[in-house]
Amino acid sequence: MSLDKVSPSAAAAVADIPSGASLAVGGFGLAGIPWFLIEALLEQGADDLEIVSNNCGVDGAGLGLLLEARRISKVIASYIGENKEFGRQFLAGEVTVELTPQGTLAERMRSGGSGIGAFFTPTGIGTLVAEGGLPWRYNADGTVALTSSPKDVRTIAGKEMVLEESIVTDYALIRAAVVDKAGNCRFHSAARNFNPPAAMAGRITIVEAERIVEVGGLAPDDVHLPGIFVQRIVELTPEQAARKSIEQRTTRKRIR
Incomplete structure (x- = not known):
């Protein structure tokens, strides 16, 4: 297998995802979600998708975009979250939702990628x-x-x-801070949540990278996900890499 797994664009990376496919998607709330791969899949048009993710985005963002476009038929997740449309579709009988304890969900994906049944x-x-x-x-x-x-x-x-x-999916969509051309990934802080197990669960894993380095550019101790689990890499522009929305902002007065 080539050590250069870089795809020319997000659109090219998701072009072969068919309707009816199952996808593991990284992220927690909006932290570490593959923003641009999700949007590329929305533009690509695949529907009847089965999503495995901690949650299903929020209204108007992340996986919530695919949900609002009626492109998702089933979700395996640990909670509904604050996505009102997700809750509405579930209660209205428009989508199947398999709620799973959060740690169990992470282990189901990790063990699937490890060959454990x-x-x-x-x-x-x-x-x-x-x-x-x-x-x-x-x-x-x-x-x-x-x-x-x-x-x-x-x-x-x-x-x-x-x-x-255990869970094994057709594809996985994840986001990482630094990725070398062989697919070895380093995640930043909270983005190291469901991204590694989601990547392991996918038969074909696509990562959007905030920065790409040459093979050897990551120290061995900095590799959070081995490149063996990654098949395609999409490089983000600096502007895209800086897009990191916050689901909830809670502030308090500064104590002087």
Whole structure:
């Protein structure tokens, strides 16, 4: 495989993503989301997408754009968040939502990328996560159309644990601060959230890079994600790299 994985543009990098594809998408809220890959996919036109991400963006930004355009049919996420349209579509029966505990979701992606088929965890024991019956889809009249099934529960080392299946997706979209041409990635601060496990879960992983360096330009200890997990790289302009919106801003008076 070539050590130069740089694509000419975001549009070219996502051009072959078909309708019906599954995608793992990095980020938490708006921190570390692949802004420009999402927008390129919106322009590309693929629909009936299954998204695996911590959440589904916010109204008017990130994955919220694909949701508003009715391009997403299913979301596997850990929370609805403050995306009002996401909540509305879920309750109206317009999208299927598989809510998963946050740490479990991260591990489902990481283990999928590691070739592990499933794993046991105590998270969810004694709840609908393990027992089944968690609403996944509603009818238009508000009744429940689809629920989760009960999961295998076993006692391991004296503790009850539930079996969770790993996740592997067709594609993954992520964002990184520095990427070398072989795909080795370094993430900055909070952007090192769901980006590494999302990248691992994708069969074809596309990263938008705030800066690209030559192979060897990253010290080994600075590599947060090995290039083996990355197939395509899109270089952002300095203006694009500086785009980092804040989902919520909370301030208080300075104490002098």
